[in-house]
Amino acid sequence: MGQRPQRGRVYRRCGCKDGSSGKQLGSWCPQLAADVKHGTWTYCVDLAPDEGRRRTRRRGGFSSRAEAAREMAAVLDGELRGVYENRRTTVASFLREWLAARKIELAPNTYAGYADCVQRDLIPAFGRHRLPDLRPQHIEDWIRAQQEAGRGRVTVYRVMATLRNALNAAVRSWRLRYNPAKYAVPPKPRAAERTCWTPDEAAAFLRHNKEHYADQLTDLFEVMLGTGMRRGEILALHWSDVHLMDRKLYVRWTLAAINNAEIRFGEPKTEASRAWISLSPRSMTALHRQAAIQMSAHPQGRLEGLVFPRPDGQAAPAPAMAVEPAA
Template sequence: MASRERPLEKRPHGSGTKPVKRGNRWYMQVTLGRRLDGKLDRRWASGATPEEAQQKARELQVAAAQGMLPTYERLTVGDWLQTWLQAKATKAAPTYTLKLEAHIKHIRESLGRVELRKLRPAHVHTLGQKLEAKSLAPSYRREVLCTLEAALERAVAMELIPRNVARPVKLESTPQVRKVKAWDAQTVSRFLEVSKPYRLYPLFYLGFATGLRREELLGLRWQDVDLPNRTLRVEQTLTPVKGSVHIGPPKSRASRRVVSFGLDVVAVLEDWRVRQREEARILGDHWQDTGLVFTSSTGQPLHPRNVNRDMAAIIKRHELPPLSPHGMRHTHATLLAQKTKQIELVSRRLGHARPSITLDLYRHVAAWELEEVALPLSELLSPAPRTLN
């Protein structure tokens, strides 16, 4: 009489497939949840015996439950950058998102097809070399690498990769002295004289008088201007975004500041407000009340390209030295630094995070620092104090 076969033991749900022998080892498959693409994450465990294979499978399950499971996803750097950018775009300003998109374009050209888990510092170093070959500015190359480092840092937090391979890679380049374009006082006076007939004359005047950025000038509201006390608050900016404009907060905490101005600015702004109110009265219901100081003839926000266009036209017509709207800021800072010899004061007025940034930009106008300390040895040895101006 044939012996009855021993019935198979029923395995618990989720314990994996039955161990099978292949060659000299036993293998079994276990499901550990779902991958990033939504498919089931199935892994193989092996051992010299069925029991050892089952033990390996249990270890995989425990590691998955603790979030310590190594990833074997064939996720490329390009795919991850896209996922990371989509998450950032939900919280970041549109202008910042556009900047990240430009950075990621450079990264994907070089590393887009590399598997995220196979990315190494050598890949990042090669990216830096390719960026340098494109003759991109060192500061911009650093921004691109910083974007990659930030994206990889998030991948580490998500346990997609064990470490951030971009962190140890540093750019090796010759330090470059930043040069800014600015006008002298005579040129500024000439420009303001010939620009009086133009609609944007008050904007130009305020730009040279306060050193506000173009985006800060265009985002300025009447509620932020206190004419009796001759101050204004920088509370928002207006920036271009794909043919339109975006109004949002200033670029940094230091940029949110109070800026004082003189009686001449009060007179210019009062005249401008009278003209703007007259335009609103004439248009009636067709006037768009945005509350902005500088608007179009219908009250709508001004696009930054209008400022660039009008300034360039005035400069060309009257044969003045080239200068961009941002040059008004540099000109103000240069003239103020030469007049006051107070870099820290200039820094606060410009909204720089640190005086060192201001000093780096306007070192060429800080020659008095060297003159002030060029003292003869006899005076250095003298006990009498000397106050520097």
């Protein structure tokens, strides 16, 4: 049985040019035989034909023959497995590419969170590594260092979860054979148990707001407690989605603060959030009060725009519900 034909070769070449033609000498430069340090190593490999056309991949710039041979072997192995790990791709360049691809499909605040993790933590920690060279040990060492420095468990988890999501995308696109962050990400910290207010505590909170804050804020909290709407949902509520005659409203929008600065309207957090909500008598009273205030202030007495806007009619930032209910 004959031996399998060799599909690639490794050789040295340089960038020296011919004096007469100006063309690079490549692997024919006479200095390559005289000086073992002259030039760099290159591999050339024939890949499987694509639509009947021959494909050849050449990559140079390797410092040793062994390094070029390893890369060539990785290319051939990747072809067999359907994976191509480009050793010129760094973790930093891949993460930036991944962020750009995800931007159009993510909610603005979700994208901002990913971008913050990538720029603040992931690129400084792992960006210098070649993408195929990133190992679980690199990730575990970073996690250990962050924990020893007293970094919050939730923050470390979010950073690592972002890295895992990004590397999963590399595996799905056949740019990595495995995800080194798959088992390195620490367990998700359990959220603190939340205690719901009793009706008496909620009533005490509303009385406190009525005594110390403006009518608009009082009515806003009244509707929030009466409907269970999220802060972003109630701040994005438009009068066109409030049906006072039918005693209901429709959750169509949510308001998101990007990096606590830029405010944007978007779709609700979940598909189930896009729903009709029945209004209690107290919520109806609060909305009627706001309707009367805005109609009297509007030149033509019409209800339009946001239900709970700022004085200039624009969207307001999310209110903080940190007030403890009075006894």
